[in-house]
Amino acid sequence: MLDDEDAVRDVTAGALRDAGCRVIEAADGRSALDALDAEPGIEAVVADVAMPQMSGVDFARRARAVRPALPVLFVTGYADLAAIAHVPEEWIVRKPFARDDLVARVRQVLLEEQH
Numbered sequence: 001m002l003d004d005e006d007a008v009r010d011v012t013a014g015a016l017r018d019a020g021c022r023v024i025e026a027a028d029g030r031s032a033l034d035a036l037d038a039e040p041g042i043e044a045v046v047a048d049v050a051m052p053q054m055s056g057v058d059f060a061r062r063a064r065a066v067r068p069a070l071p072v073l074f075v076t077g078y079a080d081l082a083a084i085a086h087v088p089e090e091w092i093v094r095k096p097f098a099r100d101d102l103v104a105r106v107r108q109v110l111l112e113e114q115h
Contacts, residue, residue, distance in 0.1 A: 002029065005048070018099075046102070
């Protein structure tokens with residue numbers, strides 16, 4: 001779970017943990033990339049789009065350079081979605097979101113990865 005806002009990251013990670021997911025939290029893109037290097041078992045990433053220094057889109061680009069098949073689900077509250085215009089709608093979760101909707105989307109992403 002990659003989000004620079006502690007409260008948002010805590011709530012989102014908590015929802016995923018409650019659903020039985022193992023969650024590694026990162027407050028910035030560099031830390032998330034380090035976690036990918038240290039944890040080869042990471043199956044997917046939920047990443048906020050708007051973050052300082054390294055956006056979620058920039059993180060995904062760098063992560064996929066190393067792990068091309070890594071699913072990244074983008075969370076955004078942005079009115080301007082230009083940064084993720086190329087991303088299919090099913091890979092975007094808009095804030096505010098219901099916990100069940102996030103969990104369902106993560107499960108969908110993981111199932112698609114397996115097929």
